[in-house]
Amino acid sequence: MELLQLHYFRTVARLEHMTKAAQELRIAQPALSKTISRLEENVGVPLFDRQGRQIRLNMYGAAFLKKVETALTALEEGCREVADMAGLERGSIFIATPTLHRLSEPLSAFLALHPTVNFRITQASLEEMSRLMENGDVDFCFTAVPIDVPCIQRLPVLKEDVFLAVPPGHRFAAKRSIPLREVAHDPFVGYKEGYPFRKMNDEFCLQAGFKPNVVCEVDEPSAISSLVQAGLGVAFVGACKSDKKSPLIKLEIETPVCQRTYQLAWHQKRYLSKAAQLFRDFVVQYFADLQKESGTSSTLSDDGFSPAKNKRNPAV
Structure with a gap:
């Protein structure tokens, strides 16, 4: 054989x-x-x-x-x-994620410091990430939705508020915040069925007492931004320091509480190379520094998450 x-x-x-x-x-x-x-x-x-x-x-x-x-x-x-034992500096890191929207900047910063490290990144659904993780095909999964696989270690790295993006000229465009139920009859731009954020966003609406009327389905955050600005509907969007230059009109959601936490997950029984361990530590520190710069405490509470601020930053 x-x-x-x-x-x-x-x-x-x-x-x-x-x-x-x-x-x-x-x-x-x-x-x-x-x-x-x-x-x-x-x-x-x-x-x-x-x-x-x-x-x-x-x-x-x-x-x-x-x-x-x-x-x-x-x-x-x-x-x-x-290879690690031999002291080789080159390494390979395999990552699965539903979107690169929050991961692209730390990836760029890490490669600037460690240009000899090779990355292989695949965009995957939650089901695909579970399979890849269980089979040992990836070192990490980066997602805001927990992966239901035995022996998975999860490390929260970024907690962000979810805002409501509205088009220019929308009846609420001049407001700072609204209850989510106020847009119960608006058309929504959302993610495709099966996309991790779709289920999460639908649950926000259900907590507000309605089912969203999704008129356009996409699979990338950048597409949502463009379609909202074009006036096709409203949408849920995250916010962090890198979004400050975004032209989107973002409203704070008063009720219900809409937040999501990005996690870096890996299999406890799989070997992590030195390059992978270095990347994990770097990502944790990168997002901790990001939250400090944006005014959010990066200190982790007992449940492993960064405590939410009493008042969200409308400038974000």
């Missing part, structure tokens, strides 16, 4: 499509099919059920995949650990 066979098997098992797997692996499909067939001969049982051109992982394949994932993850972690 060869290591390459296991890598190929893992990809085919994930995609359950030989042509797509061959394209991702950048090899010819006949060569991939032969490799999988030889692996099945070595194992002694078929790992896939085949119906014409369709393949499905069977119960033998599912059981074998779990062991393959464990073996390949252990080998990958071993390579990284040996």
Whole structure:
């Protein structure tokens, strides 16, 4: 049994499509099919059920995949650990996040200090992040929604108020704050179904006693900003120091309390390289300094979160 066979098997098992797997692996499909067939001969049982051109992982394949994932993850972690022991300065950090909106600036600042570190970043849904974390495919997940996977360590790094953005000329554009229920009948610009913030924002509205009328669905914060300014509707937006130059009209939400906390999460049983540990410490300090500069205390309370200010900063 060869290591390459296991890598190929893992990809085919994930995609359950030989042509797509061959394209991702950048090899010819006949060569991939032969490799999988030889692996099945070595194992002694078929790992896939085949119906014409369709393949499905069977119960033998599912059981074998779990062991393959464990073996390949252990080998990958071993390579990284040996590299650390050898004192290599270069490192690789793998991150999954639903959006780079809050992570791009600390990434840039970290790379300015450590230009030899390599990053691999994937934009993923909450379900995908859970799978990547459980399989050991990423070092960190950066999200405002908790990941429900065993043995996950979560570190809150940024707590921000959520504001209501309104278009220029909106009836509330001159106000400083409003109860959320006042826009119960307004059209909303929101995230797509399944996007982590969508569920969170919908819950804010439910607490205010209404279901939002989402007329436009997107998957990036920058798109929300543009559509609100174009007058398509109102939207929930976060706020921190980097948003001070934003042209958006942001209103404080009096009720209910609308906040979200970004967390850096990692698997306790997976090896974290020196580069990954360095990045984790840097991100914590970066956001602590950011909150100090914006006037929010970065001291963590007993629950691990930064205490909210009594009065939100309307300039943010």
